[in-house]
Amino acid sequence: DADVTQTPRNRITKTGKRIMLECSQTKGHDRMYWYRQDPGLGLRLIYYSFDVKDINKGEISDGYSVSRQAQAKFSLSLESAIPNQTALYFCATSDFTRNYGYTFGSGTRLTVV
Amino acid sequence: SQQGEEDPQALSIQEGENATMNCSYKTSINNLQWYRQNSGRGLVHLILIRSNEREKHSGRLRVTLDTSKKSSSLLITASRAADTASYFCATDTGANNLFFGTGTRLTVIP
Numbered sequence: 001d002a003d004v005t006q007t008p009r010n011r012i013t014k015t016g017k018r019i020m021l022e023c024s025q026t027k028g029h030d031r032m033y034w035y036r037q038d039p040g041l042g043l044r045l046i047y048y049s050f051d052v053k054d055i056n057k058g059e060i061s062d063g064y065s066v067s068r069q070a071q072a073k074f075s076l077s078l079e080s081a082i083p084n085q086t087a088l089y090f091c092a093t094s095d096f097t098r099n100y101g102y103t104f105g106s107g108t109r110l111t112v113v
Numbered sequence: 114s115q116q117g118e119e120d121p122q123a124l125s126i127q128e129g130e131n132a133t134m135n136c137s138y139k140t141s142i143n144n145l146q147w148y149r150q151n152s153g154r155g156l157v158h159l160i161l162i163r164s165n166e167r168e169k170h171s172g173r174l175r176v177t178l179d180t181s182k183k184s185s186s187l188l189i190t191a192s193r194a195a196d197t198a199s200y201f202c203a204t205d206t207g208a209n210n211l212f213f214g215t216g217t218r219l220t221v222i223p
């Protein structure tokens with residue numbers, strides 16, 4: 001099994017729908033992150049969490065919410081999807097030192113029509 | 114923005130040649146990391162170099178860091194077709210985030 005698992009892998013949804021992207025990890029890391037990738041813009045941080053009770057906004061949190069259900073699970077929700085949220089979404093984890101880099105999931109390709 | 118910028122945006126070389134990618138950034142850093150991404154897949158961590166280090170090696174990878182110029186380079190020696198991917202630098206400034214560049218798309222022609 002992958003260290004960081006994201007579901008679904010691909011999703012097409014309609015404008016205005018609520019959608020949840022899920023992430024689970026087996027690394028035992030406390031820190032988890034949600035990133036969005038758009039062509040030509042690199043990765044941008046949406047939300048991050050250092051433990052179950054610690055949730056923080058990133059660069060582009062508007063229109064998104066998150067839930068840290070357990071140390072191993074971190075989900076991202078789009079409350080009312082809009083077309084410009086069409087992107088590739090990545091979950092990542094790191095240990096508290098961040099000295100060994102981030103471990104990324106395989107991504108969710110989300111299309112909002 | 115604290116985001117790094119990679120140069121060139123795209124690079125095409127023959128198998129067996131060396132590939133060099135550069136990264137420039139804007140603020141002081143704790144470390145700089147390089148990641149690889151195969152098309153549409155997740156990023157894979159390649160190497161981390163701390164601000165007090167100038168050069169680091171890992172297999173066919175060589176990374177240099179010049180904090181006075183706020184720049185880093187990634188050298189892949191003896192490239193292989195399987196090295197075809199996008200490569201990103203990411204800076205850790207000590208804030209609660211990694212700032213990623215926009216990537217270099219490397220194509221290695223067999």
